[in-house]
Amino acid sequence: MCLACDTKLSAESLDEFGGRYLDILNHGALAVMISIGYRTGLFAAMRKAGPATSHELAETAGLHERYVREWLGAMTCGGIATCDETSSVFSLLPAASASLTGSDGAENLAYLAQYVAMMGSVEDKIIDCFHRGGGIPYSDFPRFHEVMAQDSAQTVVGALFEHILPLVPGLALSLHNGIDVLDIGCGRGKALLAMAKQFPNSRFTGWDLSAEATRDAANEAHALGLTNVRFEVRDLSDFDKTAPSADFNLITAFDAIHDQARPDHVLAGIRRALRPDGVFLMQDIGASSNVAENRDHLIGTLLYSLSCTHCMTVSLSQGGLGVGAMWGEQMTREFLTNAGFSSVARHTLPHDIQNYYYLVKP
Structure with missing residues (x-):
């Protein structure tokens, strides 16, 4: 018997869900508009201009007024901005200004809305995958590494020296004296570049599947005059066989392992590439492997x-396992144990509601 079919829905429950569904539609649309506001510089323009007309904001941001005017309508109805009674002058709410421009010491969170827009851009291809299987390759996400670099700047680079590296006792001193460091899935290399600049005696290597991302990272290293860091294109699907033996004192992976085609092979290779007294520092999504335990996840x-x-489908596009972003702590620990690691400690950091930080030793 289908219990759901046998249950008579009340008008109140239908109305409640109907209201919630309208909120979903409004908030989904608002996320796309926040992404547009971030990418066009409109939030920064509103902060700079203060109360202003659509024409003034368009001039400040160098944009076409008609589009700015419609965008302001979405911001006002969405509770991000306010307007006067004549709908002529607009301003950001103080809390929105702080959260979406980084003013008053707050983090600029507007960049996160780009992920929603990115999901919509591949909807047709994802639906095709639902029917035929397989996945979508990285090449179909032209802005992914740009958005990830912005994400990394907030969750990793901004907290690297004060919060993340201190998780490993004595690591800062070792980096100061000089050690060999590898970053797996380095993207545009923001974390490595920051460390290479801070610790000139250490040697840094970044590997990523994306030729574009590693090229951008190498160009930035050259522009900064850094000679102790290098970036390479590397497919790590067979890293369990191709990893160097005991070459690195520290290996890092920031929000990268779950995206790999074969995270089991990557982790086995990391175990092989670590020196006996080395440390693997892994940032990955903080969640349970059990969906029921994630029901209240923020x-x-x-x-x-x-x-x-994105995460699952790019792995499947390479014939990978497709563990997905929400593979969870239980599966993560299972993979680490199977890779040959004997010590796994999981940490959380107050600045990062999204990730766990695993300290892993041979």
């Missing part, structure tokens, strides 16, 4: 959605 819906439309 951003669980977003993370499962991003996994479906």
Whole structure:
């Protein structure tokens, strides 16, 4: 018997869900408009201009007024901005200004809305995958590494020296004296570049599947005059066989392992590439492997959605395991144990509601 079919829905429950569904539609649309506001510089223009007309904001941001005017309508109805009674002058709410421009010491969170827009851009291809299987390759996400670099700047680079590296006792001193460091899935290399600049006696290597991302990272290293860091294109699907033996004192992976085609092979290779007294520092999504235990996750819906439309599918496009972003702590620990690691400690950091930080030793 289908219990759901046998249950008579009340008008109140239908009305409640109807209201919630309208909120979903409005908030989904608002996320796309926040992404547009971030990318066009409109939030920064509103902060700079203060109360202003659409024409003044368009001039400040160098944009076409008609589009700015419509965007302001969405911001006002969405509770991000306010307007006067004549709908002529607009301003950001103080809390929105702080959160979406980084004013008053707050983090600029507007960049996160780009993930929602990115999901929509591949909807047709994802639906095709639902029917035929397989996945969507990285090449179909032209802005992914740009958005990830912005994400990394907030969750990793901004907290690297004060919060993340201190998780490993004595690591800062070792980096100061000089050690060999590898970053797996380095993207545009923001974390490595920061460390290479801070610790000139250490030697840094970054590997990523994206030729574009590693090229951008190498160009930035050259522009900064850094000679102790290098970036290479590397497919790590067979890293369990191709990893160098005991070459590195520290290996890092920031929000990268779950995206790999074969995270089991990557982790086995990391174990092989670490020196006996080395440390693997891994940032990855903080969640349970059990969906039921993620029901109250603050951003669980977003993370499962991003996994479906990016993390899982790029792995499957390479014939990989497709563990997904929400593979969870239980599966993570299982993979680390199977890779040959004997010590796994999991940490959380107050600045990062999205990730766990694993300290892993041979």
